[in-house]
Amino acid sequence: MLLDMSMSKGDRGILAALFAITLLTSCSSGHSARRSDPICDASPMCTAATAAAEASAADVAANDAYEAPRVVTQSDKTRAKFALRIAGVESPYRIMSAFVLPGQTLAVETADADAKSSFAANASAGSLARTGPHSWHWTAPSRPGSHRIRVTDKTAGESVEVRAFVLQPYAGEDSMGSYRIGRYEREPLKGNPAYLPPRGFVQVTAENVDAQVSPHFKLGQFLCKQQGPFPKYLALQTALLVKLERLLEEMERKGIKADTLHVMSGYRTPHYNSTIGNETSYSRHAYGDAADVFVDNDGDGNMDDINRDGRIDNADAKILYELVETVLEPGSPSHMHGGLAVYKANAAHGPFVHVDTRGSKARW
Numbered sequence: 001m002l003l004d005m006s007m008s009k010g011d012r013g014i015l016a017a018l019f020a021i022t023l024l025t026s027c028s029s030g031h032s033a034r035r036s037d038p039i040c041d042a043s044p045m046c047t048a049a050t051a052a053a054e055a056s057a058a059d060v061a062a063n064d065a066y067e068a069p070r071v072v073t074q075s076d077k078t079r080a081k082f083a084l085r086i087a088g089v090e091s092p093y094r095i096m097s098a099f100v101l102p103g104q105t106l107a108v109e110t111a112d113a114d115a116k117s118s119f120a121a122n123a124s125a126g127s128l129a130r131t132g133p134h135s136w137h138w139t140a141p142s143r144p145g146s147h148r149i150r151v152t153d154k155t156a157g158e159s160v161e162v163r164a165f166v167l168q169p170y171a172g173e174d175s176m177g178s179y180r181i182g183r184y185e186r187e188p189l190k191g192n193p194a195y196l197p198p199r200g201f202v203q204v205t206a207e208n209v210d211a212q213v214s215p216h217f218k219l220g221q222f223l224c225k226q227q228g229p230f231p232k233y234l235a236l237q238t239a240l241l242v243k244l245e246r247l248l249e250e251m252e253r254k255g256i257k258a259d260t261l262h263v264m265s266g267y268r269t270p271h272y273n274s275t276i277g278n279e280t281s282y283s284r285h286a287y288g289d290a291a292d293v294f295v296d297n298d299g300d301g302n303m304d305d306i307n308r309d310g311r312i313d314n315a316d317a318k319i320l321y322e323l324v325e326t327v328l329e330p331g332s333p334s335h336m337h338g339g340l341a342v343y344k345a346n347a348a349h350g351p352f353v354h355v356d357t358r359g360s361k362a363r364w
């Protein structure tokens with residue numbers, strides 16, 4: 001709903017909570033509950049109710065007479081009161097992942113933090129050096145694995161966790177152990193460094209396959225569909241996780257609730273990509289910043305009827321497409337930009353959207 005963004009700022013909590021209660025009540029009584037009305041935000045009734053709610057909430061807040069119970073929205077649970085910039089990628093979430101080579105240094109700093117707050121950070125391994133009041137350099141251990149970096153706003157008493165995956169280095173081999181990778185294109189597409197082969201992969205095992213990589217996604221959701229025993233390997237990028245989390249927030253604002261998205265295809269090895277008929281390895285899926293997704297709350301492996309018109313078709317995928325467009329506010333950093341496309345249902349799959357963070361806009 002409209003106030004998720006303002007609530008996440010944390011400084012207008014009570015006002016926003018009052019606003020939320022009134023807004024929810026208005027939408028529910030006005031024309032049924034949020035779930036059954038995906039376009040609640042756009043309706044004139046709700047807009048009028050919003051204005052009225054805002055005015056009455058302001059009055060109550062000014063009188064300081066009543067403290068409303070706080071409405072917990074998904075964004076409250078997933079967003080922290082401060083954002084982190086992790087290797088240049090800004091994440092407002094309580095948990096986010098970073099991917100680094102052994103011994104590589106990762107820059108972590110707070111973004112949009114309250115200037116009066118004082119911060120502390122610690123890491124479960126590797127070495128952490130403070131580079132400023134709001135910034136740190138974490139140097140990864142020399143061996144692959146996963147570790148936790150925790151940044152705490154001591155003033156607000158709130159922490160954000162970075163899951164730091166130390167990658168298994170990759171130098172173009174056809175396989176990692178028994179796991180077939182295949183061959184990356186030697187020359188990046190049009191000289192664009194986003195198409196250089198990955199320099200390392202996350203090793204995925206039975207132990208970490210269900211590890212949370214962001215509030216609504218687990219590591220294993222991004223694994224290639226290629227068969228084979230553990231360990232498996234994948235490439236994944238922080239910006240993709242941030243973009244998918246933003247999509248879930250935009251969905252919630254439109255009344256489409258979901259605990260996660262079904263990732264039909266995340267990472268694809270060049271080997272797998274060729275077996276499904278793709279002639280080049282320049283697919284963004286091979287670089288870990290693409291996902292083919294749909295909403296599947298009923299768990300049947302197909303897109304849900306999210307616009308509730310009784311059909312599952314392109315129109316449902318188009319809703320996700322439009323919401324991904326709204327994720328990119330003017331001035332969004334280039335690493336949030338990327339490809340976006342609706343794919344029609346065919347014999348093999350239902351409708352879905354492809355989302356990637358290649359760094360420049362692409363539509364097809």
Ligand SMILES: [Ca+2]
Pocket residue numbers: 295296297298299300301302303304
């Ligand atoms: Ca479904």
Ligand SMILES: [Ca+2]
Pocket residue numbers: 304305306307308309310311312313315316
């Ligand atoms: Ca539909």
Ligand SMILES: [Zn+2]
Pocket residue numbers: 265285290291292354355
């Ligand atoms: Zn795709």
